[in-house]
Amino acid sequence: MEEHQGSLDQRAQQAAKIIQNPASYKVCMGCDSIVASRVTLCPNCHGYRFEDDRNHVVSQARELGSREQHSVIASDLD
Numbered sequence: 001m002e003e004h005q006g007s008l009d010q011r012a013q014q015a016a017k018i019i020q021n022p023a024s025y026k027v028c029m030g031c032d033s034i035v036a037s038r039v040t041l042c043p044n045c046h047g048y049r050f051e052d053d054r055n056h057v058v059s060q061a062r063e064l065g066s067r068e069q070h071s072v073i074a075s076d077l078d
């Protein structure tokens with residue numbers, strides 16, 4: 001349990017950052033990962049279709065921040 005706690009905290013912090021500034025991010029339509037808006041190819045599934053609607057980014061960030069799942073928040077990858 002405890003080793004998962006850290007990654008959940010990190011995830012929540014990352015999600016909070018995204019919610020503050022959703023315009024800098026977008027959501028991969030292939031795997032629901034959140035990536036930086038400048039990314040052209042998803043680092044997780046190599047998809048190239050993204051949803052950049054701010055409301056969509058914010059709701060996805062809330063979901064990823066509140067529970068663990070396989071999708072990654074890859075916003076800090078260049």
Ligand SMILES: [Zn+2]
Pocket residue numbers: 028029030031032033042043044045046047
């Ligand atoms: Zn993806």
